[in-house]
Amino acid sequence: MKIHLAYENIDADLWLTPVYRKKKRTYQTKTGEKTIYRRFLKFDIDKRPKLLLQDPKFFENVRDADVDVDVELTGRLIKKTRKITVNEDYIPVYNFMMYDILELPDGSKKERVHQHTQGNIMDKIPVRISQDLYDPKEVMLSYVFRRNLYIKHNNGLTFKFLYDLAKKLSDLQKFARVDTYDPKTKKRAPLALYDGGRKFPRAFLEGKVKEKSYCLVLHLSDQELKIP
Amino acid sequence: MVRYLKLKLEDFEFKASLASFSRDSSYGKQSYERRGEDGTVYRTVYLIEDGSLFILPNSTSSDVFDEKGRYLKKKIPVDEEGKEFTVIPSMYKSTIELKNIISLQEYFNYSIERSYVLKSESSEELTLLSLECQILFENDQLLKFPYAYYDSLEHRDAILIPIEDKIVVVVGRYTEPEFFEVTEIDYTGEEEEEEEEEEEEEEIDFEVW
Numbered sequence: 001m002k003i004h005l006a007y008e009n010i011d012a013d014l015w016l017t018p019v020y021r022k023k024k025r026t027y028q029t030k031t032g033e034k035t036i037y038r039r040f041l042k043f044d045i046d047k048r049p050k051l052l053l054q055d056p057k058f059f060e061n062v063r064d065a066d067v068d069v070d071v072e073l074t075g076r077l078i079k080k081t082r083k084i085t086v087n088e089d090y091i092p093v094y095n096f097m098m099y100d101i102l103e104l105p106d107g108s109k110k111e112r113v114h115q116h117t118q119g120n121i122m123d124k125i126p127v128r129i130s131q132d133l134y135d136p137k138e139v140m141l142s143y144v145f146r147r148n149l150y151i152k153h154n155n156g157l158t159f160k161f162l163y164d165l166a167k168k169l170s171d172l173q174k175f176a177r178v179d180t181y182d183p184k185t186k187k188r189a190p191l192a193l194y195d196g197g198r199k200f201p202r203a204f205l206e207g208k209v210k211e212k213s214y215c216l217v218l219h220l221s222d223q224e225l226k227i228p
Numbered sequence: 229m230v231r232y233l234k235l236k237l238e239d240f241e242f243k244a245s246l247a248s249f250s251r252d253s254s255y256g257k258q259s260y261e262r263r264g265e266d267g268t269v270y271r272t273v274y275l276i277e278d279g280s281l282f283i284l285p286n287s288t289s290s291d292v293f294d295e296k297g298r299y300l301k302k303k304i305p306v307d308e309e310g311k312e313f314t315v316i317p318s319m320y321k322s323t324i325e326l327k328n329i330i331s332l333q334e335y336f337n338y339s340i341e342r343s344y345v346l347k348s349e350s351s352e353e354l355t356l357l358s359l360e361c362q363i364l365f366e367n368d369q370l371l372k373f374p375y376a377y378y379d380s381l382e383h384r385d386a387i388l389i390p391i392e393d394k395i396v397v398v399v400g401r402y403t404e405p406e407f408f409e410v411t412e413i414d415y416t417g418e419e420e421e422e423e424e425e426e427e428e429e430e431e432i433d434f435e436v437w
Contacts, residue, residue, distance in 0.1 A: 018338045020403045025313065026383065027303040030308075034291045035303060036380045042289045073281075078288055081274035085262050088271075090282055096262045099264055104256040130420055136332060137368070141391065144340050144398065152408055159410040175324060213407035219336065223251040227345050227394060 001193065003151065003218075006126035014162070015152040016121070020191075041076045055073055085159060087110075105228065119194040125181045127191065129165070129205055133174035136206070143221035147193075151216040166214035169187055169207030178203035178218060192221060198222060234323040241323065242353040246344035246397060305381050313381040316374060326357070332368040335387060338400035346388070346395040354395060361390040375399045377424060382422075385419045 001016045078113040087093050098114030111127045121127050153159035168178060180203070182189040190199035200220040232243040239384075262270040273282040292303045305313040350353045361371060375386035389396045 019337075019406075022402055023244070023382070024308045025305055026308075028306050028310070029294055029300060030302055030304065033294065035294055035300060036297075037290055037375065038293050038297075039290045041283065042287055078276055078283070079276045081283065081288075083272055084275050084282075085270045086273050086282065087264070087268065090273070093264065093270055094263055099261045099263060101259045101261055101427040103259070105253055110256075111261075113434045136336065140332065140335060144343055145336070145338075146340060148336075148403075149341050150406060150408075153410070156410055159408075162408075188345075197332070208405065208407070210407050215405045215407045217336065217405070223343070225389070225391065225396065225398075226254060226422075227391065227396065228249050228254050228383050 001121075001149075003121045003149065004126040005129065007161075010161060011126045012158050012161060013024055013122075013154070015150075015154055016157055016218070017152060019148040019150055028048050029061065037189050039077060039078045041073055051103050058104075067077040075192050087189045107184050117192045117196055117199055119187060119195060119197060121179075121180075123183050125183055125186070127203075129179070130177040130179055132177045133169075133172060134177060134204065136173070136175055137169050139175050139204055139219075140225075143204075143219075144223040144225050145219040145221050146198075146223070147200070149218045149220070149221040160217055163214045164207065165205075166207030168214075169205065170209050174220070175184065175204040178205050187198055190222075231320055233319060235357070237326045237357050240356055241347065242357075243400055244346050244348045244354065247347050248342065248344050250343065256386065272370050300397055302392050316376045316380045316383055318379050319386075320376065321323070326360075326371050326373060328372050329364065329369050330372050330385075330387065332346050332370070335396060336403075337405055338387065338398075339403050340398045340400040342385075342399040344397040344399070346397050356392065357388075358390060359397055363388050 002013050003016045004011065004013050006012075029035060084092050085094075085096060099111050100114050104109040104110065151162060153162050177189070179188050180191040181187065190201040191198050191203050200222050202217045202221040204221075206217045207221060230245045232245050235242055235244055256375055260378050263273070264270060275282055292300055294300055306315065344352060346357075366371060371388040372385045375384040384401055386397050386399050389398060
């Protein structure tokens with residue numbers, strides 16, 4: 001992933017890589033042989049949706065329906081699947097509107113026509129490292145950081161740019177606020193790494209140096225550390 | 229049903245539970261709906277590869293089989309190098325000694341996945357822990373303990389943060405920070421090699437033939 005980043009009067013396209021990478025896990029047999037994953041059908045779909053639709057009496061319905069396992073379908077191996085939209089009679093529909101529904105903590109609901117998130121880290125307007133510096137303790141007590149990403153150089157010039165930036169932040173022992181902008185309104189907008197991705201309203205940059213190397217971490221937050 | 233952790237701070241043992249709070253509980257939960265012109269809510273199903281069947285979300289399962297396609301009752305989880313994973317026992321199975329400390333700098337090496345408030349039937353039970361957390365925090369330190377709701381294969385840490393008179397517990401995964409260096413080109417070495425080559429090789433003529 002790339003990021004168009006600016007600091008003071010310099011801007012550059014840089015690499016962005018996740019800090020945490022999930023360890024790959026596989027399984028072996030008792031004798032150390034390789035295994036394979038298989039996906040299969042769990043139950044008869046003809047009966048289950050009807051039962052689910054009558055939700056308030058779901059358990060009674062299951063008990064009374066005397067559902068038999070369909071031996072033709074249950075356990076059938078499935079490979080790829082394709083997501084489609086259907087009406088209540090399971091007929092595919094192609095003409096529909098998408099809505100965003102927000103269920104608020106007080107139980108009330110809000111809705112709007114779906115707004116597709118646009119990734120905004122590689123726009124013409126760069127992601128800007130602000131001059132506003134924050135105390136790490138203050139940042140830690142204010143936000144929950146869900147995603148951390150390394151900002152990496154791609155040549156000698158960008159190395160110098162990032163090393164100097166990391167050194168400055170490390171010497172000051174501060175985090176810099178990172179802002180993204182809406183290309184239309186030119187106002188601050190939440191950071192979105194890619195189209196349809198999660199929005200992060202706050203981003204901070206942490207810098208560390210060790211001899212001739214640097215570490216710049218972009219901390220992303222979508223939640224304040226507030227007890228509801 | 230509330231599950232209680234058995235915590236131990238120095239010689240003092242007490243019970244506490246974790247009450248979850250998330251982005252959804254603070255700002256609301258977002259979902260999507262597909263609707264027709266008349267307002268009918270449509271649903272999403274999955275079409276299998278040969279197009280013969282619709283399946284609803286969560287109506288499939290995955291499991292591990294041997295290479296001949298036989299179901300395995302016992303399977304051993306291994307990493308990329310074939311090394312067996314060690315099972316981390318559930319934190320509810322034994323008493324957790326609160327003695328591991330991390331620095332504030334180390335805190336930022338965690339990717340946070342969940343957030344909780346530590347609760348106890350009597351608030352007095354948490355007073356000592358709250359005080360200890362406050363003192364540590366003033367010195368840029370935080371208490372942590374291994375987090376595993378069930379017996380797990382992957383390691384997570386629960387970190388205790390004192391906020392006002394409460395203790396917030398955030399759960400995340402630690403990653404050792406990576407430092408990046410510039411790739412330096414050793415011109416001296418190349419020049420020396422070139423000089424050697426020049427001695428060995430014949431000079432190229434400008435003539436075509």
